[in-house]
Amino acid sequence: MLRRKIEDQIREFFTNESRALLVTGARQVGKTYIIRKVARECFDNVVEINFIEQPNAISLFSGHNGAKDLLMRLSAFVHKPLIPGKTLIFFDEIQECEEITTAIKFLVDDGSYRYAMSGSLLGVELQDVRSVPVGYLDEYEMFPLDLMEFFEAIGIPRTIIDSLRECFDARKEVDPFIHKRMLEAVQLYLIVGGMPAAVQRYVDTNNLRDVLNIHRSIIRTYKRDITKRDSEHKLRIQEIYDLVPSELNVANKRFILKELHAKARYARYDSGFMWLKDAGVVIPTYNIESPEMPLLLNKQHNLFKLFMNDVGLLTSMYGSSVRQQLLTNYIHINWGAIHENMVAQELVAHGYTVDNSLFYFNSKKQGELDFVIEHNGQVLPIEVKSGKDYERHNALSGVMKNVDYNIPLSIVFCQGNVRVKDSIIYLPIYMAMFLEHERDEDFFYKFDPPKL
Numbered sequence: 001m002l003r004r005k006i007e008d009q010i011r012e013f014f015t016n017e018s019r020a021l022l023v024t025g026a027r028q029v030g031k032t033y034i035i036r037k038v039a040r041e042c043f044d045n046v047v048e049i050n051f052i053e054q055p056n057a058i059s060l061f062s063g064h065n066g067a068k069d070l071l072m073r074l075s076a077f078v079h080k081p082l083i084p085g086k087t088l089i090f091f092d093e094i095q096e097c098e099e100i101t102t103a104i105k106f107l108v109d110d111g112s113y114r115y116a117m118s119g120s121l122l123g124v125e126l127q128d129v130r131s132v133p134v135g136y137l138d139e140y141e142m143f144p145l146d147l148m149e150f151f152e153a154i155g156i157p158r159t160i161i162d163s164l165r166e167c168f169d170a171r172k173e174v175d176p177f178i179h180k181r182m183l184e185a186v187q188l189y190l191i192v193g194g195m196p197a198a199v200q201r202y203v204d205t206n207n208l209r210d211v212l213n214i215h216r217s218i219i220r221t222y223k224r225d226i227t228k229r230d231s232e233h234k235l236r237i238q239e240i241y242d243l244v245p246s247e248l249n250v251a252n253k254r255f256i257l258k259e260l261h262a263k264a265r266y267a268r269y270d271s272g273f274m275w276l277k278d279a280g281v282v283i284p285t286y287n288i289e290s291p292e293m294p295l296l297l298n299k300q301h302n303l304f305k306l307f308m309n310d311v312g313l314l315t316s317m318y319g320s321s322v323r324q325q326l327l328t329n330y331i332h333i334n335w336g337a338i339h340e341n342m343v344a345q346e347l348v349a350h351g352y353t354v355d356n357s358l359f360y361f362n363s364k365k366q367g368e369l370d371f372v373i374e375h376n377g378q379v380l381p382i383e384v385k386s387g388k389d390y391e392r393h394n395a396l397s398g399v400m401k402n403v404d405y406n407i408p409l410s411i412v413f414c415q416g417n418v419r420v421k422d423s424i425i426y427l428p429i430y431m432a433m434f435l436e437h438e439r440d441e442d443f444f445y446k447f448d449p450p451k452l
Contacts, residue, residue: 002153002196002203004034006142013138016041020104020115025142026280026309027120030196032092034142037114043114045087047078051096061099067110070103082111094119094279094358108136108159121317123227126438144194144310147342149243153199155370168434171425173417182430183415191323192347193312208311208323215316222262222281230373236272243280244306245317248337276306277356283307283344285358291372291379291405296354305360305446307344314341335386343384343432345411351437366402376415376438381410390426391415411435 006023013021020221023031039046049057060073074089075082082089089107093102096118107115151161160178168173174182177352192202192209198214201207225408226237263390286302288295308314315322326335347358352373361381362368370381383396390412400423412426419426 002145002149002200004030004142004145004149006140007034007180009085009140010034010038013041013140014038014114015140018107018108018111018114019135020108020117020137022137023116024116024122024127024139024280025120027221028195029142029144029280031118031142033196035090035092035118037346039090039116043086043088045081046090047080047082048075048090048092049074051079051154052093055096058097058099061103064103064106067106067112070107071112073112074198077269082113087229088116089115091117091118095121105136116273125343140326143349144312145196145199146194146346146347147186147189147430148413149375150189150192150194150199151204154185154188155180155268156185162430165434167416167426168431171418171420173419174428179417181418182428184238186342186430187326189317190326190335192312193315195310196344200311203300210390211312212316212323213321215313216448217318217429219313222279225279226275233271237275238243240272240306241276241281242310245314246339247306248314248341273304273306273407281309281356283309283348284356285360286342286373287362288359288372291361291369291381291399291407293357293374293379294354295379296370297372301357303362307341309345311338311342314338336384339386339413339429340384340407343371343382343411343429346435347433350435352435361399366398369395369399375435379405379407381407383412384429385408385412385414388415390416393424397426 002319008101009232010023012040022033025031027240035044036048057077057447060070060077064070064073070260071082080312091097091100096119101296104115107113136265148161152158164174164182166172173179191208192198193215194360195214197217197218198211201210201214222241223238226241228234245369273359277284286306287300288298289300291296308317315326318338326338344358347353352358352375354374359372360368361372369381370384373382381396381399383393385393393412396412398412399405400407408423410424412424413429413432414426415429416426417428418431
């Protein structure tokens, strides 16, 4: 049974809050499973309504006369008693029921029961779900398993993780034997990825063929979602999605519209990019004009890379032979795109997106930085190196020497051990699991009005 970090957040929410909970995320990341698991621990009575499996439930929310009317309908529909104060009602696949966004306010206001909701494609099909008034709904977003969750799933002891954290904090070398084994664990993650069904199948069987079949099934599910779009846009979305692996394999990994069509313009394909972003199946990473804060103000909308939401899916799209080559550390292939995708995933899972996007920096004069994030109130450049020449990074060195940017530290994630050289920290790539976005702290300011 896979342990997810979000379990503790949901458990604390169910214990201490009275608002409704909305868990969002791409398909197949484990939203339904995790809500069911924690709900059964926290409530005596759990009622579940799935709007795809039970489409007739959608009509319950049409033309209702407030909370009491809704609750009477729900009680009749589920054929089981709803116990006030002890029941959680879980609405799943809410993208199928537009009326849920207005109904949830009445239900929470009534206060008889607790509510959880989940669904996929919410950014696409149910954009109003986030318009529920403040005080009625909290939203948590789920992602595929990150590195730490994966390492725990495959049996790496917590004591090892803790010792690696000490090395990360103290900037000291990892024991060579542990370092080698952790790099091997990363190689496995590049193949299996973080989709819960794929990880669980690997844990149960160690059969990578089964894992590949699960990846293919998930990709087919994503493509079925695309085909539900209107005919004008679905072909463009399909084109973009199919091109992501090959575009990541080119020199600068930037998405080139001409690969879609000789006369392609960004405006024509914008809705396709937005659909994939809102569905959570790609990670857009935009170029910034300058590595200075705030990054969002430097964003260039028409220059970007697209990463997959899960590195295992990306590896599977490259073909079955890649899995064996990764495990044998076949040195004649550049694995840069796959490693970068993994780091992009980790940054997203750890809260480093701004406006649901990541950033990189590329200029003709200085070259390219793989990622640029805001960390502890400062700009932090990140390079990802999959080969042995990880100390060669002209663009990073140039940016760090530029006094106009005044950047104090940078990170190179690589195959080497921990090392600090001037303002550059070399970290084993598995230590990306320790890079965590700072939580917002209380910030008090009292205005003292002028007195006459």
